[in-house]
Amino acid sequence: MEFLDCNVRYGIPSQRTPLRPVPTVEDLRRKMKRAGVSGAVVRREEVYWEGVNFGNELVARDIAPYEELFGLWAVLPVHTHEVPPPDEMLRKMKGRRIVGWLLCPELHRYEFGEFALGEWFRAAEEHMVPMFLGQEGGVSLGRLADVLERHPKLRVVWLGQGVWPDDRLIRPMLREFEAFYLDLSRYMADGGLEELVEEYGPERLLYGSGFYDMYFGGGMLMVRRSEISEDAKVLIAGGNLKRLIGEVEYD
Numbered sequence: 001m002e003f004l005d006c007n008v009r010y011g012i013p014s015q016r017t018p019l020r021p022v023p024t025v026e027d028l029r030r031k032m033k034r035a036g037v038s039g040a041v042v043r044r045e046e047v048y049w050e051g052v053n054f055g056n057e058l059v060a061r062d063i064a065p066y067e068e069l070f071g072l073w074a075v076l077p078v079h080t081h082e083v084p085p086p087d088e089m090l091r092k093m094k095g096r097r098i099v100g101w102l103l104c105p106e107l108h109r110y111e112f113g114e115f116a117l118g119e120w121f122r123a124a125e126e127h128m129v130p131m132f133l134g135q136e137g138g139v140s141l142g143r144l145a146d147v148l149e150r151h152p153k154l155r156v157v158w159l160g161q162g163v164w165p166d167d168r169l170i171r172p173m174l175r176e177f178e179a180f181y182l183d184l185s186r187y188m189a190d191g192g193l194e195e196l197v198e199e200y201g202p203e204r205l206l207y208g209s210g211f212y213d214m215y216f217g218g219g220m221l222m223v224r225r226s227e228i229s230e231d232a233k234v235l236i237a238g239g240n241l242k243r244l245i246g247e248v249e250y251d
Helices: 027-034 052-063 086-093 114-127 139-151 167-176 192-200 217-226 230-246
Strands: 002-009 039-044 070-073 100-101 131-133 154-157 180-184
Touching: 002 027, 002 230, 027 039, 027 217, 039 052, 039 100, 052 070, 052 100, 070 180, 086 100, 086 114, 100 230, 114 139, 139 154, 139 167, 167 180, 167 192, 217 230
Parallel strands: 002 039, 039 070, 070 100, 100 131, 131 154, 154 180
Antiparallel strands: none
């Protein structure tokens, strides 16, 4: 079974953290090899504090030699002209294994909504670019639902959940929005994965570790030992994410 991780951070954090950071892509690849993770979609810590363009270019440079790594680029409202507009961004992404857009409204100080991000939503929908976001970025599922009602084909990877199981929050999203994908890095509910697969199918569930805040092995163990079919495990471990990556249209 091949594990492709949808939720990995590395780089130099802005301040001391309880966990030892993983500052370089070489360090990251050693950790992945030790855990048996075949590939990952990654983002740099610096994109959160040093600057969006700086962090974006760092991750593109880092992953260039390594075919098993794919990058995320953070985006901002087009109004301030700090990042290229969506069409130019797509051209820059092409051929560099940048496979999605990262949204951090709270940290980067912008509003998550149509008036601020409409251009990005429309481009992502048209070109099948998945958007990666979560509660840590300052977005609630209620606000996300408002956007998905206007953009039903917008592919969203919801990164992690809260401290407690969030079934009452995420199950309506899985039921109502066919392009809503769930990172399982913090999904901790006894028998929960089995129920999600039974009710919604395995096609929108993604193995994620939450590395480096968490280790690769926890989510891998959950997928391996869950009481679901082998075919479902293969999809969740990496098949679904590989399909998402392969369907991005840059032109």
